[in-house]
C-alpha cells in the first residue's frame with residue numbers, strides 16, 4: 001500500500017497513471033523463468049534424421065537434440081533462472097509451398113514461409129522452419145527474423161541443412177546449438193525495453209556477443225561440434241523478452 005501511495009505521488013501531469021504504473025512494474029520485475037512456445041515446420045529435403053522421408057517422424061532426432069541443447073544452455077547451472085523452449089506443433093509444409101531451398105531462398109518464399117507459420121499456428125511465440133540446402137546465399141547456415149503481418153510481430157527462424165551437427169570427412173561440422181543461438185536472437189529482438197543488444201556486444205554488431213569471448217553461444221560464429229558457454233547476464237537479458245514480462 002505504501003509503495004502505491006509513493007507511485008501515485010510520482011505521476012507526471014498529463015500522463016496516464018496506468019501507463020506509468022505498468023512501466024515501473026516492468027523495470028523492477030526480476031523474471032526468473034520463461035516459456036517460449038515453438039511451432040516447428042519442415043520441408044522435404046531438410047535433413048531431420050527421422051525415419052522414412054516422407055512422411056517424417058515428428059520426434060526426429062535432430063529436432064530433439066537441438067531443442068534439448070537450447071533448453072540446457074538458456075538456464076543457470078542451479079536452475080534459478082531458466083528459459084524453456086517447448087515445441088508444440090510439427091507440420092509437414094510441402095503441401096503448401098514447393099521448391100524451398102536455402103541456397104536460392106527468395107524474399108517472396110521467405111514471406112510465404114512466414115505467412116504459412118502464422119496461418120497454421122497463429123498463437124505460437126516463434127516459428128522454426130527446417131529447409132533443404134547447405135547454406136543461404138550469404139554463407140549463413142541459420143537465420144532469425146522479426147517481421148510484421150498486419151502490425152502483428154512475427155518471430156521466426158530458418159535452419160538449413162548446413163546448421164546440423166554431423167561428421168563429414170572426419171571433420172566436425174555444424175552445431176546442435178545453432179538453434180539455441182538463433183533463439184537467443186529472438187529473445188533479444190523481443191526485449192520488453194526495446195534493447196536488442198547482447199549485454200557485452202560485439203561492437204556495432206550489437207546483437208551478437210563480443211567475439212573475443214570465443215566459445216560463447218551468442219558470438220557471431222559457433223565452433224563446430226563444441227558446447228558453447230552462456231553468461232548469467234545473457235540469460236537475464238533473455239528473460240526480459242516480452243514473452244515472459246507482462
Ligand SMILES: [Zn+2]
Nearest residue numbers: 181185208220
Ligand atoms: Zn547470430
